[in-house]
Amino acid sequence: MMASQQATWDAQRSAAASASASAAASAAAVVSASAAAEGLSVEEWGLKQEALATAAPVMPELATYNTPEGRGAAAEYFAALFPYVYATGDLTEWKAMSEEGCKYCQAVIDQVETLHAKGGWVDPWEMTITDTTIYVQNEGYDYAAVEVTIDQPAGLQHNGDGTTKSYDAKPVTVLHLSMRWNGERWTVGGGNTK
Numbered sequence: 001m002m003a004s005q006q007a008t009w010d011a012q013r014s015a016a017a018s019a020s021a022s023a024a025a026s027a028a029a030v031v032s033a034s035a036a037a038e039g040l041s042v043e044e045w046g047l048k049q050e051a052l053a054t055a056a057p058v059m060p061e062l063a064t065y066n067t068p069e070g071r072g073a074a075a076e077y078f079a080a081l082f083p084y085v086y087a088t089g090d091l092t093e094w095k096a097m098s099e100e101g102c103k104y105c106q107a108v109i110d111q112v113e114t115l116h117a118k119g120g121w122v123d124p125w126e127m128t129i130t131d132t133t134i135y136v137q138n139e140g141y142d143y144a145a146v147e148v149t150i151d152q153p154a155g156l157q158h159n160g161d162g163t164t165k166s167y168d169a170k171p172v173t174v175l176h177l178s179m180r181w182n183g184e185r186w187t188v189g190g191g192n193t194k
Contacts, residue, residue: 039161072132
């Protein structure tokens with residue numbers, strides 16, 4: 001009885017190992033075919049999947065208040081969307097905060113849409129907000145300024161055709177935003193970096 005049980009267990013283990021190896025080979029074939037279909041190496045395809053899976057930044061509750069502090073938090077959130085939109089191509093929140101006449105906002109939209117339409121992306125990166133300056137809103141004006149100072153590491157853009165473009169680290173980038181409370185949320189009417 002013991003010998004037959006041992007033989008049964010051995011057969012079950014062998015069948016499980018064979019099924020596991022078959023599943024791994026099948027998964028590898030799917031990845032390889034997916035990469036080839038996009039004209040990417042398996043390594044690049046993996047990097048792209050990682051970029052597309054980047055988690056969206058979460059808007060802090062403070063950013064939903066019509067206060068100077070709320071404006072500052074909304075500006076920081078808008079800045080935090082920058083690496084996310086380049087990695088994923090998801091412009092939903094960026095567009096929701098961008099006013100129609102914002103040339104800076106539209107330039108980012110155009111760049112992201114063009115890059116992702118060609119199968120490209122930017123590797124996700126961690127930027128650090130080192131300072132936020134909230135300017136006083138002048139009486140009678142709809143817009144008020146916020147400056148967000150950012151420390152950005154080096155980055156890598158994949159163009160979708162196998163070529164890449166590297167970006168140097170920028171320890172001090174100042175994002176200047178003109179923001180307005182539209183009655184429901186903070187929006188960006190203009191911006192630039194220096």
